[in-house]
Amino acid sequence: MERIEQAVSPEDAARFWEKVNKGQPDQCWEWAACTNPKGYGQFRWDGMMRQAHRMAWQIVHGPIPEGMCVCHTCDNPACVNPEHLFIGTVADNNNDRDAKGRTVFMSGEDNGMTKLNREQVAEIKRMGEAMHHGQAEIASRYGVTRYAICDIARGRTWRHVA
Numbered sequence: 001m002e003r004i005e006q007a008v009s010p011e012d013a014a015r016f017w018e019k020v021n022k023g024q025p026d027q028c029w030e031w032a033a034c035t036n037p038k039g040y041g042q043f044r045w046d047g048m049m050r051q052a053h054r055m056a057w058q059i060v061h062g063p064i065p066e067g068m069c070v071c072h073t074c075d076n077p078a079c080v081n082p083e084h085l086f087i088g089t090v091a092d093n094n095n096d097r098d099a100k101g102r103t104v105f106m107s108g109e110d111n112g113m114t115k116l117n118r119e120q121v122a123e124i125k126r127m128g129e130a131m132h133h134g135q136a137e138i139a140s141r142y143g144v145t146r147y148a149i150c151d152i153a154r155g156r157t158w159r160h161v162a
Helices: 010-016 054-063 090-100 117-129 137-143 146-151
Strands: 042-045 046-051 068-072 086-088
Touching: 042 054, 046 054, 046 117, 046 146, 054 068, 054 086, 068 090, 086 090, 117 137, 117 146, 137 146
Parallel strands: none
Antiparallel strands: 042 046, 068 086
């Protein structure tokens, strides 16, 4: 989170607002130019790419305190309406996300970091129940840690697989 110290010139502010589809004051004002993969607007200013919603805050309200986030009340990453933005900490932003039910937990094969699939986990659970193999041996066989096997055996992960 970069801190923008200097004021945005009227010319740069005008160039910024040209890239916005403004609606009514209570509506989202959509960024109509470059966006990042998560849908946040990108604006080149002072030789650097900046997040458009942070620029909107800077233009209207002034500098963003160091280490602070510019958060959306509307949960629309492309929105740059200053009325939909507020300053908060990372924790504030996360709490806002959680309170609105937008937390996404990727479990099982939906998690791109997993090394196991559903069939392997079912087999591991059968091995563990039969107590024929130790966790370290099972972990070695599947290329995961003993802790991963322990978490499966204790139901901390892969609970949805029988």
